[in-house]
Amino acid sequence: xxxxxxxxxxxxxxxxxxxxxxxxxxxxxxxxxxxxxxxxxxxxxxxxxxxxxxxxxxxxxxxxxxxxxxxxxxxxxxxxxxxxxxxxxxxxxxxxxxxxxxxxxxxxxxxxxxxxxxxxxxxxxxxxxxxxxxxxxxxxxxxxxxxxxxxxxxxxxxxxxxxxxxxxxxxxxxxxxxxxxxxxxxxxxxxxxxxxxxxxxxxxxxxxxxxxxxxxxxxxxxxxxxxxxxxxxxxxxxxxxxxxxxxxxxxxxxxxxxxxxxxxxxxxxxxxxxxxxxxxxxxxxxxxxxxxxxxxxxxxxxxxxxxxxxxxxxxxxxxxxxxxxxxxxxxxxxxxxxxxxxxxxxxxxxxxxxxxxxxxxxxxxxxxxxxxxxxx
Numbered sequence: 515x516x517x518x519x520x521x522x523x524x525x526x527x528x529x530x531x532x533x534x535x536x537x538x539x540x541x542x543x544x545x546x547x548x549x550x551x552x553x554x555x556x557x558x559x560x561x562x563x564x565x566x567x568x569x570x571x572x573x574x575x576x577x578x579x580x581x582x583x584x585x586x587x588x589x590x591x592x593x594x595x596x597x598x599x600x601x602x603x604x605x606x607x608x609x610x611x612x613x614x615x616x617x618x619x620x621x622x623x624x625x626x627x628x629x630x631x632x633x634x635x636x637x638x639x640x641x642x643x644x645x646x647x648x649x650x651x652x653x654x655x656x657x658x659x660x661x662x663x664x665x666x667x668x669x670x671x672x673x674x675x676x677x678x679x680x681x682x683x684x685x686x687x688x689x690x691x692x693x694x695x696x697x698x699x700x701x702x703x704x705x706x707x708x709x710x711x712x713x714x715x716x717x718x719x720x721x722x723x724x725x726x727x728x729x730x731x732x733x734x735x736x737x738x739x740x741x742x743x744x745x746x747x748x749x750x751x752x753x754x755x756x757x758x759x760x761x762x763x764x765x766x767x768x769x770x771x772x773x774x775x776x777x778x779x780x781x782x783x784x785x786x787x788x789x790x791x792x793x794x795x796x797x798x799x800x801x802x803x804x805x806x807x808x809x810x811x812x813x814x815x816x817x818x819x820x821x822x823x824x825x826x827x828x829x830x831x832x833x834x835x836x837x838x839x840x841x842x843x844x845x846x847x848x849x850x851x852x853x854x855x856x857x858x859x860x861x862x863x864x865x866x867x868x869x870x871x872x873x874x875x876x877x878x879x880x881x882x883x884x885x886x887x888x889x890x
Contacts, residue, residue: 517538517695517696518536518538518695518696519535519536519537519655519656519696519697519698519725520535520536521533521534521535521536521544521726521755521756521757522534522536523754523755524867525866525867525869526866526869527865527866527868527869527870527871527872528774528871528872529749529750529774529775529776530545530773530774530776530862530865530866530871531544531545531773531776531778531866532544532545532862532863532866532867533778535603535726535757535778537603537655537656537696537698538655538696539595539601539602539603539604539655540570540602540603541570542570542571542603542779543570543859543860543863544757544778544779544863545769545773545777545778545779545780545859545862545863545866546570546571546778546779546780546859547569547769547779547780547781547782547855547856547858547859548569548571548572548573548605548779548780548781549564549567549569549572549573549781549785549786549852549855550572550573550575550781550782550783550786551572551573551574551575551598551600551604552574552575552578552783553575553578553579553582554574554579554588554594554597554598555598556572556786556848556852557786557787557790557844557848558786558789558790558841558844558845558848558849559786559845559848559849559852561598561599561600563849564600564852565600565602567821567849567852567853567855567856568853568856568857568859568860569852569856570602570603571602571603571604571605571655571656572600572602572603572604572605573604573605573606573607573781574594574598574604574605574606574607574652574654575606575607575609575612576606576607576608576609576612576645576648576649576652576658577607577609577612577613577640578612579594579606579648579652580609580638580640580648581631581632581633581638582633585647585648585649585651585652586651588651588652589651589652589653593651593652593653594606594652594653594654595653603655603656604652604653604654604655604656605654605655605656605657605658605781606649606652606654606656606657606658607658607761608645608649608657608658608659608660608661608687608702609640609645609648609660610627610640610645610660610661610662610663611663611761611762613627613629613640614627614662614663614664614665616629616630616632619632622662624679624682625639625641626639626640626641626642626644626660626683627639627640627641627662628640640660641660641686642659642660642683642684642686642687642690643686643690645659645660645687646660646687646690646691647690650691650694654697655696655697655698656697656698656699656700656725656726657691657697657698657699657700658699658700658702658728659680659683659684659687659688659699659700659701659702659724660683660686660687661680661683661684661702661704661730662676662679662680662683662704663676663680663704663730663731663734664676664706664731664734665734665735666706666707666731666734666735666736666740667735667736668706670708670711673704673705673706673708673711674708674711676704677704677705677706677711677714677715680702680704680715680730681704681715681718681719684701684702684718684719684722685722687699688701688722688723688724698725698726699724699725700724700725700726700727700728700757700759701719701722701724701726701727701728702719702727702728702729702730702761703715703716703719703727703728703729703730703731703748703751703752704730704731705731705748706731707736707740707743707744709744709747712744712747712748712751713751716748716751716752717751719752720752720753724756725756725757726756726757726758726759726779727752727753727756727757727758727759728758728759728760728761729744729745729748729749729752729758729759729760729761729777730761732744732745732760732761732762732763733760733761733762733763733764733768734762738767738768738771741763741768742771742775745760745771745772745775745776745777746775749775749776749777750776757778757779758776758777758778758779759777759778759779759780760772760777760779760780761780761781762781762782763780763781763782764780764782764784765782765784766795766854766855766858766878766882767878767879767882769855769858769859770858770862770875770878773862773866773871774871774875785848785851785852785854785855786848786851786852788800788847788851789844789846789847789848789849789850789851789852790844790847790848792804792836792843792847793847793851794815794816794823794832794847794850794851794854795850795851795854795855796815796816796819796854796886797816797818797854797881797882798816798881798882798884798885798886799882799885799886801815801829801886803815803829803832803833803836803843803847804833804836804837805833808829808830808832808833809830809833809834810830811828811829811830811833812828812829812830813828813829814827814828814829815829815832815850816850816854819850819853819854819857820853821849821850821853821854822846822849822850823846823847823849823850824850827846832846832847858878861874862874
């Protein structure tokens with residue numbers, strides 16, 4: 515096991531890439547999907563259950579953890595890994611996206627962002643330096659730069675102003691991060707859907723130098739076609755020998771499309787959130803277990819899936835416990851969704867290694883076009 519952070523690119527298939535990120539806490543196989551543990555837990559899942567789905571790394575949320583229970587308390591209790599009983603790698607976001615979404619509760623300046631807590635109204639200040647301090651207290655393995663992310667659509671002037679502020683904050687984040695062997699700092703490319711601003715941002719980040727690079731500012735309302743249009747060129751602007759992380763994505767077809775365009779890492783709350791609202795992702799698309807058509811269906815969600823929800827329970831049972839408001843519904847459907855996402859990643863890794871990603875992608879879309887089959 516490496517004592518330092520490193521990335522090894524082992525194969526490509528078109529623009530799709532597969533490799534391994536090595537950290538002192540274990541290896542992360544790429545392309546990788548990171549389940550989101552916003553408040554130091556992946557909702558409705560035990561950490562060992564998340565690991566059983568195939569996840570190599572989790573994401574924690576700086577904004578939520580700094581407010582409750584506080585980064586200082588987590589540090590005093592041994593750090594985030596011990597606190598949440600997850601000994602493998604953890605990536606923490608910078609808090610920037612959550613703070614920016616507070617709208618009327620925040621004030622943006624060159625120094626950082628002052629805001630009121632959504633929990634109790636208390637006032638806080640988040641700067642690049644404070645974000646680095648919080649993530650260090652948490653003990654995360656991959657730390658994200660503090661940035662500003664405007665919602666789309668936005669004017670070119672607004673996007674340029676925001677991107678250049680984020681680049682100044684990236685330099686301050688790098689200075690505040692310091693020298694921390696075994697821990698990595700990722701820069702975040704901004705620039706909206708504007709190709710020239712994406713290029714300017716990438717050049718600024720490369721001049722500063724980071725362990726990995728994220729494509730930020732997407733999946734914020736622009737739609738899949740526009741996102742893919744940006745991803746057709748944005749990842750190519752980033753170093754080939756460093757991991758590329760697309761933040762906050764997404765649906766299965768978003769993920770496959772992102773990998774096809776050179777992305778290595780992704781995260782999203784969708785599989786766990788959907789599990790709690792009765793939606794299950796399968797090879798043939800989304801199953802809404804709350805629909806009456808499932809009430810007498812003895813089949814599993816997906817005959818090809820080996821997760822506990824599919825090997826031990828029928829659609830009829832899952833429909834019943836969801837309708838009855840039983841906690842086991844969220845547990846089983848979340849487990850299934852996370853298992854499906856990790857199987858999707860493993861399938862892509864194998865296809866890229868065999869230089870058959872185009873065939874994998876075609877098969878993925880063909881199965882979804884066929885759709886879920888109604889009971890006989």
